[in-house]
Every structure is written in structure tokens, then in C-alpha cells.
Amino acid sequence: MARSGSKACWFGLGVALGAVVGGACAMLARTAAAQAPARLQPDAPVLPSDPTADRSLTDAATDVVEYRGFVIHVFCHALGPQRFKAVCDIWESGAVVLEGGAPPAMHATPDKARAAAIEWARQWVQRNG
Structure with a gap:
């Protein structure tokens, strides 16, 4: 025991x-x-010091364009200093036919990114509409 x-x-x-x-x-x-210290990954986006600075770019569609019966909603995102990418949703008859489509490039200004996304969406509509 x-x-x-x-x-x-x-x-x-x-x-x-x-x-x-x-x-x-x-x-x-x-x-x-x-x-x-916080370690940044090399491909991690660099966010602005003021998080509300680019809120207008990401909260709502920055542009809404009508083209050949389709409605294109463009959303621009700031990825870092002088790095912007725009994506778009394409709607037809009140339903989404393409969500989050975008050209594969980044741009130096939000205006250039939006213009590229609108042109890309118009070409998509021409091919698929």
C-alpha cells in the first residue's frame, strides 16, 4: 500500500x-x-494613419454607370500609397450577373482605377451581354 x-x-x-x-x-x-514590434508581411496592404480618410472609397459604390441595359456599380479600394484598385458589380434587371469583377492592374489614383474598372465592365457587357 x-x-x-x-x-x-x-x-x-x-x-x-x-x-x-x-x-x-x-x-x-x-x-x-x-x-x-508589429511585423508587416511584404504583400500586406499599407493602411493610412487615419482610417476614416479613405472610407468614402470603400463604403459605397463610387460610381454607378448604366450601359446597354446593365447597371455597373464601381467600388474603389485604397491598397496603400498610390495603389488603388477598383472592382465592379454588374447588374441586369435587378439581379447581380457579375460580382467583384475587375481588371488585374493597380493604379496610382482612384480616378484611374475607377475609369479602368468602368472600361473593363463595358467590355464584359459587350462580350457577355
Whole structure:
């Protein structure tokens, strides 16, 4: 009996030490993560310091164009300094026929991005409409 009590004692001691070491590791990981500088991925978008600065570019359609019975909604997104991309939804008879279509290029200004997206959408309508 003394021997099985000894095993239980060692087991309890192992569980207690494991909990202490695990807690210490978790605390070290948490403090290291809080002190580490934010690392940017090379392809991550660079956001403006004022998050409301480009809100008008992303909240609602920046342009709505009607072409050959289709309605084109253009949305422009700021991806970083002088990097803008516009995407468009194309509607026909109140239903979306293409969602999030866009030319594959980025542009230096939102106006150029919107113009490229509108031209791309017009060509899409000509081919598929």
C-alpha cells in the first residue's frame, strides 16, 4: 500500500509542476508577443494613419454607370500609397450577373482605377451581354 501511495504522490507532484511550468511559459509568450514590434508581411496592404480618410472609397459604390441595359456599380479600394484598385458589380434587371469583377492592374489614383474598372465592365457587357 505504501508503494501505491508513493506513486499517487509522485503523480500529483508531476501534475502540479506541469501546471506551474505551463503557466510560466504562457506568461512568457504573452509578454513577448506584447513587446514584439508589429511585423508587416511584404504583400500586406499599407493602411493610412487615419482610417476614416479613405472610407468614402470603400463604403459605397463610387460610381454607378448604366450601359446597354446593365447597371455597373464601381467600388474603389485604397491598397496603400498610390495603389488603388477598383472592382465592379454588374447588374441586369435587378439581379447581380457579375460580382467583384475587375481588371488585374493597380493604379496610382482612384480616378484611374475607377475609369479602368468602368472600361473593363463595358467590355464584359459587350462580350457577355
